[in-house]
Amino acid sequence: MAALEPTSQSDSTVRERILDNGLRVLIQPVRTAPLATVWCWYRVGSRDEIPGLTGVSHWVEHMNFKGTTNIPRDQIKGIIEKYGGYWNGYTWIDQTTYTETATRDALDRMLFIEAERMRNCLYDPADCESERTVIISELQGGENDPEQLLDQELTATAFRAHSYRHPTIGWLSDLQTMTRDDLYGHYRRFYAPNNATLVIVGDVDRADALREVVKHFGKLEPSDVRRRSSTVEPEQLGERRLTISKEGTTAYLKVGFHSPGVTHDDFFPLLVLDTVLTGAKGLNLWASFRTPPPQRSARLYHALVNSGLASAVNGALLPTQEPFLYTLSVTATDGVSLDRVEAVTLTEVERARANGITPQELQKAKNQLRARLVFENDSITNIAHQLGFFGTIASWQLYPTISQRIEAVTIAEVNKVAADRLKPTSRTVGRFEPIQ
Amino acid sequence: MIVGLAPTREVLANGVTVVAKRTSTTPAVTLIANLRAGSVHDTAELPGLAHFVSRTIDRGTERYSADELAEQLDNRGVTLAASVTRHTLSLACTCLVEDLDDVLGLVAEVVIRPSFPAVEVDRRRGEIVTLIRQDEDNPAAVAVETLMSMLYGAHPYGRRARGTVASVERIDRQALQRFHAAHCAPKGLSLAVVGDIEPARAVDAVRASFGDWKAGEVVEVTGIPVPPAAGRQRRVVPMMNKSQTDIAYGFATIARRDASYYAYSLMNNILGQYSLGGRLGDSIREQQGMAYYVFSSLDANLMPGPLVIRAGVSPANVAKAVASIDTELQKLVDAGPTEQELQESKQYLIGSMPRTLETNMGIASYLQTVEFFGLGLDYDVRMPGLLGAVTPAHVHDATRRAIDPANAAVVVAGPFEGPLS
Numbered sequence: 011m012a013a014l015e016p017t018s019q020s021d022s023t024v025r026e027r028i029l030d031n032g033l034r035v036l037i038q039p040v041r042t043a044p045l046a047t048v049w050c051w052y053r054v055g056s057r058d059e060i061p062g063l064t065g066v067s068h069w070v071e072h073m074n075f076k077g078t079t080n081i082p083r084d085q086i087k088g089i090i091e092k093y094g095g096y097w098n099g100y101t102w103i104d105q106t107t108y109t110e111t112a113t114r115d116a117l118d119r120m121l122f123i124e125a126e127r128m129r130n131c132l133y134d135p136a137d138c139e140s141e142r143t144v145i146i147s148e149l150q151g152g153e154n155d156p157e158q159l160l161d162q163e164l165t166a167t168a169f170r171a172h173s174y175r176h177p178t179i180g181w182l183s184d185l186q187t188m189t190r191d192d193l194y195g196h197y198r199r200f201y202a203p204n205n206a207t208l209v210i211v212g213d214v215d216r217a218d219a220l221r222e223v224v225k226h227f228g229k230l231e232p233s234d235v236r237r238r239s240s241t242v243e244p245e246q247l248g249e250r251r252l253t254i255s256k257e258g259t260t261a262y263l264k265v266g267f268h269s270p271g272v273t274h275d276d277f278f279p280l281l282v283l284d285t286v287l288t289g290a291k292g293l294n295l296w297a298s299f300r301t302p303p304p305q306r307s308a309r310l311y312h313a314l315v316n317s318g319l320a321s322a323v324n325g326a327l328l329p330t331q332e333p334f335l336y337t338l339s340v341t342a343t344d345g346v347s348l349d350r351v352e353a354v355t356l357t358e359v360e361r362a363r364a365n366g367i368t369p370q371e372l373q374k375a376k377n378q379l380r381a382r383l384v385f386e387n388d389s390i391t392n393i394a395h396q397l398g399f400f401g402t403i404a405s406w407q408l409y410p411t412i413s414q415r416i417e418a419v420t421i422a423e424v425n426k427v428a429a430d431r432l433k434p435t436s437r438t439v440g441r442f443e444p445i446q
Numbered sequence: 447m448i449v450g451l452a453p454t455r456e457v458l459a460n461g462v463t464v465v466a467k468r469t470s471t472t473p474a475v476t477l478i479a480n481l482r483a484g485s486v487h488d489t490a491e492l493p494g495l496a497h498f499v500s501r502t503i504d505r506g507t508e509r510y511s512a513d514e515l516a517e518q519l520d521n522r523g524v525t526l527a528a529s530v531t532r533h534t535l536s537l538a539c540t541c542l543v544e545d546l547d548d549v550l551g552l553v554a555e556v557v558i559r560p561s562f563p564a565v566e567v568d569r570r571r572g573e574i575v576t577l578i579r580q581d582e583d584n585p586a587a588v589a590v591e592t593l594m595s596m597l598y599g600a601h602p603y604g605r606r607a608r609g610t611v612a613s614v615e616r617i618d619r620q621a622l623q624r625f626h627a628a629h630c631a632p633k634g635l636s637l638a639v640v641g642d643i644e645p646a647r648a649v650d651a652v653r654a655s656f657g658d659w660k661a662g663e664v665v666e667v668t669g670i671p672v673p674p675a676a677g678r679q680r681r682v683v684p685m686m687n688k689s690q691t692d693i694a695y696g697f698a699t700i701a702r703r704d705a706s707y708y709a710y711s712l713m714n715n716i717l718g719q720y721s722l723g724g725r726l727g728d729s730i731r732e733q734q735g736m737a738y739y740v741f742s743s744l745d746a747n748l749m750p751g752p753l754v755i756r757a758g759v760s761p762a763n764v765a766k767a768v769a770s771i772d773t774e775l776q777k778l779v780d781a782g783p784t785e786q787e788l789q790e791s792k793q794y795l796i797g798s799m800p801r802t803l804e805t806n807m808g809i810a811s812y813l814q815t816v817e818f819f820g821l822g823l824d825y826d827v828r829m830p831g832l833l834g835a836v837t838p839a840h841v842h843d844a845t846r847r848a849i850d851p852a853n854a855a856v857v858v859a860g861p862f863e864g865p866l867s
Contacts, residue, residue, distance in 0.1 A: 257686075
């Protein structure tokens with residue numbers, strides 16, 4: 011059992027404890043508002059799925075809001091709302107997570123819910139059936155968006171072997187045929203204290219919070235998770251192309267390059283390169299992508315949007331456990347041919363590969379990223395998200411070092427990743443061509 | 447005594463209002479500048495004008511070119527987000543404390559002296575046309591825009607804020623300059639400054655940037671009657687290239703300053719917000735598994751705004767989903783809310799206040815809402831009492847006034863050709 015260490019009230023650093031059952035607990039007192047947040051992270055995502063069961067992690071996430079042994083289905087509603095609280099969850103390629111943020115007096119209830127969710131969810135067969143159509147509705151809603159369709163097709167084309175290739179929502183036929191036992195088996199295997207990280211941030215006393223955690227989670231049994239390593243994606247040997255021809259009004263281009271995982275030395279230089287090309291987004295999936303990047307002076311914005319060829323451009327380098335994709339997404343201005351948009355986009359990429367970036371661009375990119383890192387840590391919910399997110403893809407200790415890593419990036423490193431990582435042979439070019 | 451947020455508010459000699467609040471979570475400051483220059487000022491001939499101004503106001507000023515402005519903001523990691531609502535044109539950004547004076551200076555340049563360079567106007571026109579074309583291919587956007595035109599007709603709330611391709615083609619540099627001259631003025635500007643800076647310092651900084659601005663009066667558009675509902679209106683917009691249909695269902699309701707606003711607000715929470723979409727979410731998502739999202743929203747504004755119910759469903763379930771919405775609404779009309787439902791929604795709305803006011807952006811948005819509707823600097827302290835005083839009878843009464851399925855406007859956009867009951 012974890013030892014309780016005396017800590018001072020003003021100590022706002024992160025402390026880690028690992029309970030005997032393997033649960034990793036991170037607690038950070040932050041007393042800027044009378045609130046507390048809990049995030050419970052599981053190392054399971056769509057990369058852990060096999061053909062026939064794609065989408066199971068996300069569906070399991072949905073089922074984990076539908077009642078437990080000690081929380082009847084109709085009483086889930088209101089436990090957190092009573093404290094003015096917010097709750098949610100999400101599933102992505104490497105992780106699944108659940109969160110509550112509410113007034114600090116709700117901490118005991120938040121921990122109770124998460125402990126229940128870890129081992130005691132019901133998976134009533136009728137609820138599984140009713141949720142099947144909700145999930146299919148979610149999938150169809152996504153298909154209404156041409157950019158999302160293109161993203162899905164591009165990812166499936168860029169990856170041949172690694173399980174990052176299928177969408178987190180799953181393929182339709184798997185969602186139509188998966189059974190209650192498939193869902194429950196996945197849940198029982200991956201939802202265990204030894205596969206989870208529990209993060210608490212807010213107006214809490216560290217020792218009290220840890221005592222609460224032990225009370226709720228201490229007796230939960232670990233399980234034999236057997237998380238398998240993913241198939242390593244073989245090197246791509248030449249450009250891949252795909253086109254979606256579908257009725258629509260607007261043309262979209264998306265170019266993907268194989269990118270390094272977050273712990274690779276190339277990750278932060280590539281992040282700086284992306285900032286030069288499309289502006290700084292920051293690294294918080296929960297917060298940063300809701301605010302558009304400062305990008306008006308970025309290279310691709312200048313070449314595509316300022317020239318009138320495109321109405322929007324965006325770059326995305328997301329922190330992942332294993333090598334994923336760096337993507338450039340462009341919306342063609344009404345009436346502009348996609349060929350021109352593609353030619354200018356690829357010319358700019360080649361220019362970066364051939365000539366690299368300037369010292370002024372490096373400094374500007376660092377300024378932008380420094381500011382974004384401050385902005386994306388403006389709430390306890392965001393701070394806790396980042397600790398847990400980096401905990402599931404690498405280690406939470408990586409998170410406080412991000413600004414130093416960015417500061418340490420050199421021009422030579424950026425130029426090298428541009429030349430190595432954005433090669434034509436490792437790119438996949440996707441086009442959405444609307445049929446009018 | 448509850449102290450509450452207690453922001454500082456000051457009106458400068460030229461009429462600019464500053465509302466400031468110090469926080470110390472991060473070494474950053476959020477600014478929101480609201481001008482009373484929203485799309486209600488669009489003329490019937492040029493819908494989309496205010497929106498066009500919002501897309502070009504920061505693309506060059508008397509002192510700086512578009513590139514110079516971009517460079518100065520980007521160097522500081524600042525995104526200046528311009529947006530337009532029915533009544534306001536807003537510029538919002540977050541910057542590091544050390545950059546506040548410089549950024550305020552740039553925002554003032556943009557607000558006071560935009561030059562609308564012709565070349566920028568033409569480029570942004572292409573962007574806006576593309577946005578309109580994207581909306582036309584988006585069932586959710588089509589459903590809501592169609593609903594608003596059915597509920598409001600020729601009333602300004604019935605227009606598309608982005609205008610039409612034809613109107614956007616007609617908007618030129620002179621039209622943008624005229625709009626700016628007519629509707630952007632110090633008396634119509636309120637600035638919220640929230641972050642790690644003393645309020646007195648924030649007010650001084652705003653005065654240094656905006657204090658010399660002289661311009662005329664602003665006139666708010668208000669008092670335009672909303673056409674009365676006359677029976678159930680149905681509209682189907684087939685979009686056969688899509689996978690899912692979007693339903694928008696609604697009524698015109700009340701203005702924000704209406705005395706029954708709090709009863710309406712609680713009605714909306716019970717109907718389509720509480721937990722996962724209130725009663726509607728419970729029936730359509732949880733019990734029947736028909737939709738990933740279903741919710742209601744109440745947009746009480748300076749003039750009577752809409753109550754809108756939205757759902758995304760499979761085309762096969764359109765009739766069933768619309769019938770379920772009718773049923774849930776009729777139940778609330780017939781019997782009103784339960785005591786417990788009302789209590790839960792009150793607890794939730796009151797309890798969520800600290801969360802709403804956690805971040806600088808959250809506080810700044812809240813302060814602008816309070817300023818816009820004249821709710822008073824102590825609104826956060828008074829709000830629990832205002833909600834607390836609402837009884838089940840008040841909510842029932844509001845429901846009977848607001849809702850009548852026989853007078854609803856119903857739109858379905860997506861892979862569905864009708865008919866619609």
